[in-house]
Amino acid sequence: MKKRNLGFTLLAAWLCAVQIAADDGVFDQYRDLMGDDNPAVFVIDEGEELWFSPQGPKSATLEACDLGLGPGETAGAYVRFPRYFADTDAVMDLEARLVHCMTTIQGRDLETVTAKPYSLRGDFGTEIEALVTWLAAESEGATIAPEQTHAAERAMYTLGEEIFFYRAGPHDFSCATCHEQSDMRIRLQALPDLTSHAGAAEAWGSWPAYRISQGLVRTMGWRLRDCFRQQRWPELQMGSEASIALQTYMAVNAAGGIMTGPGLKR
Amino acid sequence: MKRLTAGITIALSASVATWTAASDDIEAVLQNSFIAKNQATMDRLERDAVQTVCSAPRGMPLDNDTLTTLREQRLNAVALPANGHYLGDWQRGAEVAGSGRGLQSNDDPTQPNGGNCYACHQLAPDEVAYGTLGPSLMGYGARGQSEAMLQYTWTKLWDTHAYNLCSHMPRFGAQGILTEQQLKDVMAYLLDPASPVNQPAE
Amino acid sequence: MAGRIKIRAQKKGNVTEVKALMRHPMETGMRKDQAGDPIAAHFITEVSVFHGDQPVMQGHWGAAVSANPFLGLRFAGGEAGDTVRVVWTDNQGGTGEGETTIR
Amino acid sequence: MTTTYSKGISRRGWLRWTVILSAAVALPGRVWAAVARPEAAFGATALDEALAALGDAPQVHEGIQFTTPDIAENGAVVPIRVGVDAEALPNVSKVSVLVEMNPNPLAASFDIPPSTEVYIETRVKVAQTCTLYAVVEADGQLYMQSRETKVTLGGCGG
Numbered sequence: 001m002k003k004r005n006l007g008f009t010l011l012a013a014w015l016c017a018v019q020i021a022a023d024d025g026v027f028d029q030y031r032d033l034m035g036d037d038n039p040a041v042f043v044i045d046e047g048e049e050l051w052f053s054p055q056g057p058k059s060a061t062l063e064a065c066d067l068g069l070g071p072g073e074t075a076g077a078y079v080r081f082p083r084y085f086a087d088t089d090a091v092m093d094l095e096a097r098l099v100h101c102m103t104t105i106q107g108r109d110l111e112t113v114t115a116k117p118y119s120l121r122g123d124f125g126t127e128i129e130a131l132v133t134w135l136a137a138e139s140e141g142a143t144i145a146p147e148q149t150h151a152a153e154r155a156m157y158t159l160g161e162e163i164f165f166y167r168a169g170p171h172d173f174s175c176a177t178c179h180e181q182s183d184m185r186i187r188l189q190a191l192p193d194l195t196s197h198a199g200a201a202e203a204w205g206s207w208p209a210y211r212i213s214q215g216l217v218r219t220m221g222w223r224l225r226d227c228f229r230q231q232r233w234p235e236l237q238m239g240s241e242a243s244i245a246l247q248t249y250m251a252v253n254a255a256g257g258i259m260t261g262p263g264l265k266r
Numbered sequence: 267m268k269r270l271t272a273g274i275t276i277a278l279s280a281s282v283a284t285w286t287a288a289s290d291d292i293e294a295v296l297q298n299s300f301i302a303k304n305q306a307t308m309d310r311l312e313r314d315a316v317q318t319v320c321s322a323p324r325g326m327p328l329d330n331d332t333l334t335t336l337r338e339q340r341l342n343a344v345a346l347p348a349n350g351h352y353l354g355d356w357q358r359g360a361e362v363a364g365s366g367r368g369l370q371s372n373d374d375p376t377q378p379n380g381g382n383c384y385a386c387h388q389l390a391p392d393e394v395a396y397g398t399l400g401p402s403l404m405g406y407g408a409r410g411q412s413e414a415m416l417q418y419t420w421t422k423l424w425d426t427h428a429y430n431l432c433s434h435m436p437r438f439g440a441q442g443i444l445t446e447q448q449l450k451d452v453m454a455y456l457l458d459p460a461s462p463v464n465q466p467a468e
Numbered sequence: 469m470a471g472r473i474k475i476r477a478q479k480k481g482n483v484t485e486v487k488a489l490m491r492h493p494m495e496t497g498m499r500k501d502q503a504g505d506p507i508a509a510h511f512i513t514e515v516s517v518f519h520g521d522q523p524v525m526q527g528h529w530g531a532a533v534s535a536n537p538f539l540g541l542r543f544a545g546g547e548a549g550d551t552v553r554v555v556w557t558d559n560q561g562g563t564g565e566g567e568t569t570i571r
Numbered sequence: 572m573t574t575t576y577s578k579g580i581s582r583r584g585w586l587r588w589t590v591i592l593s594a595a596v597a598l599p600g601r602v603w604a605a606v607a608r609p610e611a612a613f614g615a616t617a618l619d620e621a622l623a624a625l626g627d628a629p630q631v632h633e634g635i636q637f638t639t640p641d642i643a644e645n646g647a648v649v650p651i652r653v654g655v656d657a658e659a660l661p662n663v664s665k666v667s668v669l670v671e672m673n674p675n676p677l678a679a680s681f682d683i684p685p686s687t688e689v690y691i692e693t694r695v696k697v698a699q700t701c702t703l704y705a706v707v708e709a710d711g712q713l714y715m716q717s718r719e720t721k722v723t724l725g726g727c728g729g
Binding site for chain 3: 607608609613647648649650652670673674675677678679680681682683684686687688690691692693694695696
C-alpha cells in the first residue's frame with residue numbers, strides 16, 4: 001500500500017473540473033447548474049484499489065508494472081503515452097500496456113482480459129476503464145509529453161496522420177470529416193480540431209471522461225472505437241495498431257498541453 | 267461550383283503519388299486493427315476512387331486532371347428521378363433530416379436509414395440543435411423550383427462530389443444511404459414553401 | 469462497487485450545506501442490453517441524511533433520478549466537526565452509507 | 572424558533588418519525604417504505620394521476636423557486652433546484668419533483684423536518700422536452716411551480 005495517497009485522490013477527485021468544450025454558450029446555464037461534482041471520483045478510487053489488488057494465477061498486484069517510468073511509477077506516467085517499450089519491441093498505449101502487465105505479471109489469460117475492455121449498456125465500469133481513470137488522475141496537471149525519440153514512435157505518428165484522413169465506408173467519413181476545422185459543431189456539440197495543437201490538447205487532456213449520457217467513465221480507446229462506429233466502419237480493436245497510431249497523432253499534436261482529466265462530458 | 271473546385275485545384279497541385287505510396291501498408295494495418303461487426307463488414311475499409319483521392323491530408327498534392335476527370339465521372343453517374351418528379355412529402359423529409367440512424371454496426375438494418383441533415387446544417391428556424399459543418403440551409407426554398415434548381419439540389423444530395431470534389435458530405439444517392447423516395451422527401455423538405463425550413467424565424 | 473458515497477458538508481453562516489454523490493447505476497428497468505435483453509430495474513428508493521443522530525431529510529426516489537445520483541441540501545445549525553451521514557437503500561435490497569464531518 | 576414546531580408537522584410527530592428513521596438505519600428498506608414512501612404517486616403513469624396521489628390540486632405559489640435548465644445538453648442528467656422562501660410560504664414539510672412526459676412522472680419526493688431549510692438540488696432523467704413541476708406541501712396544502720426544459724439531441728444523432 002506504499003503509494004496509496006488517498007488524501008490526494010479525494011482532493012483531486014473533488015476538484016475534478018468540468019471539462020466541456022466551448023460552444024455557443026447554449027449550455028452555460030445547464031453546466032452552471034451541474035456544478036463540478038464529477039462521478040469519475042468513484043472510478044478513480046476503484047482504479048487505485050484494482051492496481052493494488054492481487055489478481056490472476058500469480059496472485060500479483062500491478063505494482064511491478066512498468067508504465068515507462070519504472071516499475072510501480074504511476075505519477076506522471078499517463079502523459080508520456082503512447083510510447084515504445086523495449087520489452088515488447090512495440091509502441092503501446094496505456095490500455096495495451098496494462099493488458100501486457102496483466103498477462104505477464106499477474107499471469108492472466110489474454111483473451112479474458114481483452115474480452116470486454118469497455119462497458120456495454122447496462123455495465124457499470126470495467127477494470128481497464130477504472131485503471132486508466134486512476135492513472136489519468138495520477139497525471140492531472142502534468143504536461144502532455146508523449147515520447148517521440150524512437151523511430152517506431154515517429155512512424156506511429158505518420159501512420160496515425162494517414163489513418164486520420166482515410167475516408168471509407170458508406171458515408172465516406174474519416175476522422176478529419178469532423179475534426180480538421182476549428183469552431184465547428186455537430187448538432188449542438190463543439191468539435192475539437194485535432195489537427196491543431198489547441199484542439200488536440202483540449203481533447204487529449206480531457207479524456208478519460210465521465211459521460212453524463214452513459215453514466216460511465218470512458219477512455220480515449222473507447223472514444224476512438226465509438227467514433228468509428230458512427231463513421232459506419234467495422235469495430236476498432238483496443239490496443240490495435242490503428243488505435244495506437246491515432247492516439248500517437250493526437251498526443252503528439254497535444255504535446256505541451258496540460259492533462260486536465262478525468263473530465264466531465266455530455 | 268466552378269469557383270470551389272478551382273480553389274481546391276490551386277491549393278493542391280502536382281502529383282498524387284507522394285501520399286498514396288504508403289497505402290498498401292495502411293490497408294494492412296486497418297485489416298489487422300478492425301473486426302467486422304454486424305452490418306459493418308470489413309469490405310467497408312476498401313476505398314473507391316473518390317475516397318482514395320479525398321483521403322489526402324490537408325496540403326497534400328492532388329493532380330489537377332484527376333480532379334477534373336473524377337468530378338465529371340461523378341456528374342455523369344448521377345441518376346435523376348425515374349419519373350421526372352423531384353418533390354415528395356416534406357413531413358416525411360423532416361423525419362429523414364432529423365434521424366441519424368442507419369448503417370452503423372448497432373443499427374437495425376431492416377429499419378430505414380436517416381439523412382442526419384441536422385448534424386451539419388441549420389434548416390428549420392425552430393430547431394436549435396443543428397450543426398455547423400455544412401452551410402445553413404434555412405429558407406432554402408427561396409431559391410425556387412426551376413428545373414435547374416431541382417436538378418442541382420438533387421445532384422448535391424445524390425453525389426456531392428459531382429460539383430464539389432472531396433466535400434465532407436455523404437453521397438446519399440450514389441452510396442445507397444437514402445432511397446429515391448427518401449431523397450424526394452428531403453427535396454420537398456428543402457423546397458416546399460409549406461416546409462418548416464421555409465417559414466420565417468420567430 | 470456500489471454503496472459508496474462522497475459527501476461534503478460546509479458551514480455557511482447559520483446553515484450547513486451538504487452535497488452528496490452516490491455510486492449507483494439507477495437502472496430504470498426499461499433499457500435493453502446489447503443482446504436485446506431487458507436490464508433489471510435497480511435504483512435507490514430511500515435516502516436519508518443525518519446530522520449526528522438527527523435526521524435532516526428523507527428522500528424517496530424513483531428510477532428517474534440520474535445515475536450516480538447527486539443530492540444537495542441545507543439545514544440549520546451544525547458546527548465544524550459534527551458528523552453528517554447519508555444512508556440509502558435500493559429496490560434490490562442493497563445499501564450504501566457514507567459520512568463526513570462539517571468543515 | 573420554537574414556533575416553527577407548532578406549525579406543520581407537530582413536534583411530537585416529528586420526534587416519532589426521528590425514532591423510526593433511526594431504527595431504519597439498522598433495519599433498512601422495509602421500515603422506511605412502510606412509513607412514508609408515496610407508493611401510489613410513484614406508480615402513477617400520468618401527471619394528473621401522480622398529482623392526485625400526492626394530494627388536492629396544487630396552487631401556483633411564487634414563494635417556490637424552481638430552477639431547471641431552459642435547454643439540457645442531455646436528458647439523462649437534468650440538474651434541478653427547489654428552494655422555498657420560508658417567509659412567503661412557511662411550514663413546508665415535503666417537496667416533490669415531477670417530469671410531465673416520463674413513464675412515471677414522479678421522480679423524487681423529500682420529507683423535510685422543520686430545522687432543514689427547504690432547498691434541494693438533484694439531477695433527474697427527462698425523457699423528452701416537457702414541463703417539470705416542483706410540488707411542495709405546507710400545512711396539508713399543495714403548492715407548485717413549473718418550468719419547461721428542452722432536451723436536445725446530442726452528438727452525431729442516432
